Amino acid sequence: EVQVVESGGGLIQPGGSLRLSCAASGFNVSKNHVTWVRQAPGKGLEWVSVFYFDGATYYAESVKGHFTISRDISKNTLYLQMNSLRVEDTAIYYCARVRRWSTLSVYWNYGMDVWGQGTTVTVSS
Amino acid sequence: EIVLTQSPGTLSLSPGERVTLSCRASQSVIGSYLAWYQQKPGQAPRLLIYGASNRATGIPDRFSGSGSGTDFTLIISRLEPEDFALYFCQHFGSSPPWTFGQGTKLEIK
Numbered sequence: 404e405v406q407v408v409e410s411g412g413g414l415i416q417p418g419g420s421l422r423l424s425c426a427a428s429g430f431n432v433s434k435n436h437v438t439w440v441r442q443a444p445g446k447g448l449e450w451v452s453v454f455y456f457d458g459a460t461y462y463a464e465s466v467k468g469h470f471t472i473s474r475d476i477s478k479n480t481l482y483l484q485m486n487s488l489r490v491e492d493t494a495i496y497y498c499a500r501v502r503r504w505s506t507l508s509v510y511w512n513y514g515m516d517v518w519g520q521g522t523t524v525t526v527s528s
Numbered sequence: 529e530i531v532l533t534q535s536p537g538t539l540s541l542s543p544g545e546r547v548t549l550s551c552r553a554s555q556s557v558i559g560s561y562l563a564w565y566q567q568k569p570g571q572a573p574r575l576l577i578y579g580a581s582n583r584a585t586g587i588p589d590r591f592s593g594s595g596s597g598t599d600f601t602l603i604i605s606r607l608e609p610e611d612f613a614l615y616f617c618q619h620f621g622s623s624p625p626w627t628f629g630q631g632t633k634l635e636i637k
Contacts, residue, residue: 438626440573448565448573448616450626461624497572501620504579510560512579513620518572 405429405517407437407498412522419488423522425481425498430517432456433476436501438515439483441494441524449494453501454481466492488526495521530554530619532629540637543609549602549632551617556597561620564593564602567631568613576615577602612636 411423425437438453452462452472460472471484481498499515506512531554541547551562559580565573575584577593580600590605604611617629 440628447631448567448618448628450618450624450628453624453626463625502578504582506560506579508560510558512560512582514563514575514578514584515565515573515618516575516578516584518574521572 405500407500407517407519409496409498409519409522412496412524414525414527415488416528417488417490417526419526420484420486421488421524423483423485423496423498423524425483425519427479427481427500430500431476432474432479432481436503437474437481438499438501439472439481440497440499440515441492442497442521443491443494446494451496452483485524488524490526493524493526495523497521529625530557530621530627532617532619532627534615534617534629534632536632537630538633538635540635541607542637543607545607547604547607547634549604549615549634551595551600551602551629553598553600553619557619557621559596559600561622562593562595562600563618563620565616565618566611566613567616573616607634609636 408426439451469487473482498519500517502516504512533552535550562580564577567573581593615632
């Protein structure tokens, strides 16, 4: 079964650090883009970061400089190191596979087709 | 960064009705990079449509997507009780940052 399972969330004080994990099964993180998306309580979805299959990494401006995405191919796992956490980082953090479909044009079709159940991060004093 | 604006914010309809959800981009985008998701309370989002008009695996054919340029739509031809949920559009772009629309809530009338 193709799935991702997030872990590592919890209650943390402002300024603290957490590392989230995303364990993938049924597909290789080395051959897929894998991304983090968060959702603050009662709010919409916010893209956070992505690790491309070729090793490139990207971040939303809101987390650049204080979140770091990484992966361990041997464990087929993605990580999100979150430092200097702020109250506004409070959210459910989802990990998702980004699937690509080839088309007849030069462009690929994209979609986040496998999502985990999410892990909750609460930043509060 | 492309901004996606979804409308309406909330829609109250009855089962059996047809619904059209709108997603407007702040500048022209490639349709290949436009996706739609459904999210029910307490659940993770689910991919419905990728590449603007392609149904994801297991998605019923009452869901369809269309559009190009700056205007994209998600149509549910005949609402089922399980379709009442939040819907988000999302743009990938040739490279990040990626963006989501703010969402449309579909509620039972």
